[in-house]
Amino acid sequence: MVAIAFGFRHNDTLLHQLDARIKLAGLVAVSILTINANMSALVLAFFTALFLLALGKCSPLRCLFGMKWYLVLLACVLLTRTLTTPGDLLIESSWFPATRQGVFIGLLFAGRLLVIALFALLVTFTTRPSHIRSAVAWFLRPIPGIPHRQVATMIGLLVRFIPVILTQSAELDLALRARSIDNRRNPLRRLTFLGMPLLRRTFVTADRLASAMEARCYGLHGTTHQWQVTARDWSALGFLSLFCFLLVALP
């Protein structure tokens, strides 16, 4: 999930061209509305997410493969709900008290989390980190007491740092393999060999980045992003509103 979710891929699709504020607002709306969504709304949201991923030239199958650990987590949610919810037994067995109602509730809970994850992936895949930062600043600006530029810059850096950490981790892993360190039996020792250099490297990278930002007189009161809302964005907002209405209204 990580590599795909945070790896913005430049492309020229409709989703890449959309206003980041609309995409972020859509993500927040979907994450709120799916908290209490029913099964039919979830099915609609799931297939919409897959369709949009394909539209953004992000293979849905690759996304699901990238989310394998998250899917394991969701399987745990499903299993826990299946076994702990009282109702009609699926199999007459005392050691596996799975119930029909448990399966339904488990699917509902896991489905809600999966739909949010897919939409989140869609947004980070099709939106530049700098645009996410600007959109966050735009949304936080009216809230008093929150240093919106600072928070937005930090979120932008967070989104930017995750792929950097993962890339450095992959490079170090290859370097360790080349030196046969992965053959060591003690897992703690292997972890130390990977973890400590990785952390030191990422901190040095961050410190250098801060120095580079200082050298370029980076300030929190720099030029803000110039938003250009087109008819396409308004249409997307209309579709988003209709989609949100359906999520709430579907029986």
Added chain:
Amino acid sequence: MNERLDLHKLVIASLMAALIAVGGYLVIPIGPVPIVLQNLFVLVAALLLGSSWGSAAVAVYLLAGAVGLPVFAGGGGGLGHLFGPRGGYLFGFLAAAWLVGKISESSRQQPVAEILAMIIGGLLIYVIGVTWLKTLLGISFGKALAVGMYPFIIGDIVKIGAAFTIVKSVRPLLGIARRDGRLATPAGSGQ
């Protein structure tokens, strides 16, 4: 000078928020609350950055997750996660980061005090997390402790040791510590 210092802290706090997120991707799903490395990096953030910037790093991480970015355990995101069974632990991170940072600052980074601060911070995460879990799932306190605390204690002790080692290793690399004058300049750094 202060603005210069703030920019370094801002970048390091963002890095810590990113590391907390990456720590959440390495998931060992053993129940409603999976084993992750998030709390390790929360403790590291608090010790490296202090109470205000440490808690700011956690707050930014929570905000990024709340708006839906996939930064929570396993790559999840959204308000459903924040207010789900694990929500108490996530809010506990914020309180723990502030408390651990505060103790570390007031003790002038004494090793014993820092380890004690991490133990107290870890307990604070469990107090908030287990209470939240109990309330949300409607289970008994004993059961909430069994699924939300006992399986993680040994791992947390190891994480406290790891966090202390990381902090000792990383602190001299950071411009923040050098400029604050809290640490001696590393030999050969030329500053």
